[in-house]
Amino acid sequence: MQRFAFTSPQSHRSGNVLVLSAASLVAVFGFAAFVVDIGFITLTRAELGTVADAAALAATIELPDGFTGTSWNTVTTNAKTAAQATAAANVGGGLNSVYLDTNRDIRFGNHSYDAATGQWVTTWGTAPFNIAEATLHRDQAGSVAGDQPLDLFFAPIIGHNRASVSMTARAALLPAVGIKKIPGKNLGVLPITLDISSWNALMAGNGSDLYSYNSETGAITQGSDGVKEVDLYPLSNTTTTAGNRGTVDFGSADNSTADISRQILYGLNDADLAALDGEINWSQGSFVLNGDTGLSAGIKDELVTIKGQPRMIPLFTSVSGPGNNAMYTITKIVGIRILHVQLTGKSKKVLVQPASIVEPGAIYGPTTVTSGTVFTPGVIVN
Known part of the structure; x- marks a missing residue:
């Protein structure tokens, strides 16, 4: 089977x-x-x-x-x-x-x-x-x-x-074409102006080199540091007008020496910038500032106090009128550092060198990067 x-x-x-x-x-x-x-x-x-x-x-x-x-x-x-x-x-x-x-x-x-x-x-x-x-x-x-x-x-x-x-x-630190005040911080702009031709000559390498600034210690000593200097106190009235030595009014058109002193020490406040709508922007063209009585021994101590500290100054292309009636055409703001102040005697000087500044209120825009550039704080640019 x-x-x-x-x-x-x-x-x-x-x-x-x-x-x-x-x-x-x-x-x-x-x-x-x-x-x-x-x-x-x-x-x-x-x-x-x-x-x-x-x-x-x-x-x-x-x-x-x-x-x-x-x-x-x-x-x-x-x-x-x-x-x-x-x-x-x-x-x-x-x-x-x-x-x-x-x-x-x-x-x-x-x-x-x-x-x-x-x-x-x-x-x-x-x-x-x-x-x-x-x-x-x-x-x-x-x-x-x-x-x-x-x-x-x-x-x-x-x-x-x-x-x-x-x-x-x-x-990147972006170059600025304007600055504005941010809450709780004044703008470190000095009420002292310099003609733009002198600044351009400084950028071209012309000027004295009598003082040295140490960025590590903040010390200023006599001797060269390779950074040229320019004198804010003019040798003649060729770039300023009679009765004025380059000071300007931010805020009131009749600022007192006390106002100038305050602005030198502590910067521009909201009231100082009110007439400029709270910001200084040179990308939109020039603007006009009224002249003040000028650089004098009355503000020497204040200028000495801020020696070595970075500050900003306006640059002008033209000026007209005498003394308090002087009108400055401002085209740019740049960074400087005061190295030497002598406002008594015959040889008056306020020597400054360019100093790039990082300003929290900086408004960046299309411009070149040089010594004396005002920068924004670092921003990611990927």
Whole structure:
């Protein structure tokens, strides 16, 4: 009698379930790898992006010193140190400290407006520097410094052990075409004006170099520092009018010596700027300021008090009328630092040198970057 062997359908179904379960597990692990590891990569990119912003901004804080005679090598070294310290103080990519290589990860350039093309142009490696770029790496294979690729969680199950990430940020001090008062802070504009031709000559390298300013200590000493000086007290009346030596009225047209003294020491307040609608903007063309009685021994002590401190002054293209009736046509505001004051005796002088200033109320616009430029605080310009 012939016998037949029968295979239970249930055993086939069990085998199929095992195969399907194994395949499903692979899919589940793959999905978990995608969700968890992509989330980790995305988080790391966000962390490194934020830290790169902070590092670039920290570097820009050091850049104004380069406009005051400090060598750009010293300035960029200090800026790199600031960027590195800022990065190290933050977490990212699963590490308690973000690594920044000062020789590789940060560079500096000049960021200014090109009138010929109508574009903002960055030239890397060319001073004067007003822009910093920081790049944070997690993509350096074999490194153990903190810039190595990210170790993934689930992806190794499907053959992907690491992921490479890097983020770059740029921050710049933007040149201003106007300034406005912000709440709680006066504008450090002196009520003393200089003719623009003398300023242009200073920018061209003409002038004395009798005093030195140390940006690290704030000390002023006799001797050259490589930054030329100009005298705010004119040698003749060729650029000012009879009875006036370059002082102007912000606010009331009949400011007293007390008003001038206050403005020298503490800057312009809301009342001083009311007639100018709270801001001074030279991108819209020139504006007119009334002349005052002039530079005299009555404000000597105030000028001596602010020696070495950055301040701003208006530049004029023309003046008409005598004394308090003088009218100055103002076209620009620039940054200066007073180095020497002598307003008694025959040899009267108020020597200043250009000093780039970071002004919280600065209004940026299309202009070039030079010594004496008024800048905005650092802003991200990616």
